[in-house]
Amino acid sequence: MQRVFVLDKNKRPLMPCHPARARELLKKGKAAVFRYHPFTIILKDRAGGDTQPTHVKIDPGSKITGVALIGNFKNGKKVIWSAEIQHRGQSIKKALDTRRALRRSRRNRKTRYRKARFDNRERSKDWLPPSLMSRVENILTWIKRMRHFALITGISMELVRFDTQKLQNPEIKGIEYQRGTLYGYEIKEYLLEKWGRKCVYCGKENVPLEIEHIIPKSKGGSDRISNLTLAFHECNQKKGNQSIEEFLANNPERLNQIKSESKKSLKDTAAVNATRWYLFNQLKKERLLIEVGTGGKTKYNRETQNYPKKHWIDAACVGESGQNVQIEPDMQVLEITAMGHGTRKMCNVDKYGFPRSHxxxxxxxxxxxxxxxxxxxxxxxxxxxxxxxxxxxxxxxxxxxxxxxxxxxxxxxxxxxxxxxxxxxxxGYGYQTARKEGEKLLHSSYH
Structure with missing residues (x-):
């Protein structure tokens, strides 16, 4: 069960409490609702109190970032609050593309003889595109918000998700530093994300999957990431050293799907890698202890504890501190969607880029x-x-x-x-959560 954040009468954070306890305080009139998302109550007649340190852990992603708040109790570490932040980087990029096309069209029509001035502008050393910066700002925003609602003493983040050089060319010199108990986890984790965690040949899910070469090595296939996929053991054995054209000769639709998917770019991986160090440097400004870990270590911790694959669970398993984390089976997740604050454009255009309305x-x-x-x-x-x-x-x-x-x-x-x-x-955010639980707590304050 997801805990409820608690503030004292001076708006200082206390230890999050169980929803039943929050409901009792609201019914007795000892507390009031301070915020609906995340659900937070404020005590009316209490200042200060015993608190326990909590640790916020994040799993940065290109589209979704997982967040988990860990409490240190006598009987171990437990997840007391979790969330998944859905970024809007792609919509920002699309809006910027539209704006660029509109401005280019207007300059070409109105000021085509004016001298270009794009060389007059400079970018700062740590500049990032707005679509990437929004991902970082979403995470930083929620880290700062959580510090208002809980006594956070440390941050854990997944700093290295994938090594793109190793993904593109496993034989590159100098990769020995990755060889060890976690060797292979980086590649397989990427393949699981890319191929949807199911066999590409039969479509089975929730079964053990093996790394499979699309073009067999016996026929000149390499270990490049574009030639690797995932297959169920029986499908892998059945295919053997056949080429994919031979094996799927009777299923051209699946053949074309696999071929197009294998050529997919590393765009999401590049987005994570481009923002990871900037995010790390910004988190250092919070002056908290920071723990970092790799994507392989996260997966290793998750699998050894038999937890399912979810973004917030990955966050809870980040780093060395993610080895022994207790997660309640009825844990509820706050789904946060970055919505923005509206639009600043003064002119709406049609699909051809011409002004439509103001x-x-x-x-x-x-x-x-x-x-x-x-x-x-x-x-x-x-x-x-x-x-x-x-x-x-x-x-x-x-x-x-x-x-x-x-x-x-x-x-x-x-x-x-x-x-x-x-x-x-x-x-600027939209929320979807265990709305029933939130409504129960809210109704307790009004009845």
Whole structure:
């Protein structure tokens, strides 16, 4: 069960408590809801108290980053809170591509004789593309937030996920430093991610998989990562030293799928490798003890403890401290999605890049000022108590405002703002979690 963050009356972090304890405090009026995501309560009449050190562990990823908060108890280390942060790097890149195309078109139409000025700009030494920087900023944001809600004494992060030189050419000189008890884990972990953790020939999942050469070595195939895949033992033996064209002659669709997948770039791996040192240097500024580990070590710890493959579980297993971590079977995960804070572009374009419409002015006739309306803005988390009608009942979720008092809440349309109660302002993230547990705790504070 995921713990609830607790603050004293001076807003200083205490030890996270069990949801049942938080529910009891809310019912007795000794605590109030301080924040909905992550669910945090604040005590009304207590200042200070006994706390135990906690350790935050992160598994940085290109698309999803796992986060786990570990508590040190007398009977061992336990995961007391976990989350998975979904990044928006790809959407940022797409938006920048659109902006670049639009600006290039406008310069070509309006100022094609103007001298180019792109050489006048300089980039800082530690510059990263915005799509990569957003990944780093998401992690840093949540590390800083968690320090407000829990007494964190250390950070663990997966610093080296994949060695791309070794992936591309295992015979490269100087790789002996990786040979040891973890040798091979880096390659297989990458293949598991790339091929979806299933046999490429029969599609079986949750079975032992073996590294298989698409072009057999007996026919000139190499150990390059583009020639490796994963196969079930029986499929591997059945294929033998046949070429993939011979083995899948009767299944051209799967043959084409494997060929196209094998040529997939190392884009996600490059994104992680490009940001890992920048993230590490930024975390050092938090002035906490930092532990680092490799992706191979993470997988080794996870498999020796028989835990399933999940991003937050990988985070809990990072480094040497991830060897003996207790995870409750009913552990719930907060799914965090980076949403951004809206758009700054003043002109909307069609699919061909031509202007289609312009943003509404702040002093619009219908009363809409900026991005807010009647004190609400899209992304706010609200409590709706609707007494009658088709949407009657108690609802909690994220709202989308309209240009009239007719908001959208989750999948419900036609919500009047007079029935809403603000729980949390839009902070640039969307949340999906054990909503039932959060609603139970929230209802305890209102009944």
């Amino acid at each position: 943003r509404r002015a702040k002093n619009a006739p219908n009363g809409v000022k900026g991005r807010t309306y009647m004190g609400y803005k899209t992304g706010d988390i609200v409590l709706a108590v609707i007494p009658k009608g088709k949407n009657a009942g108690i609802h909690i979720g994220r709202i989308a405002i309209r240009q009239q008092p007719n908001f959208k809440l989750n999948d419900l349309d036609g919500i009047n703002p007079k029935y809403l109660r603000l729980l949390q302002r839009n902070d």
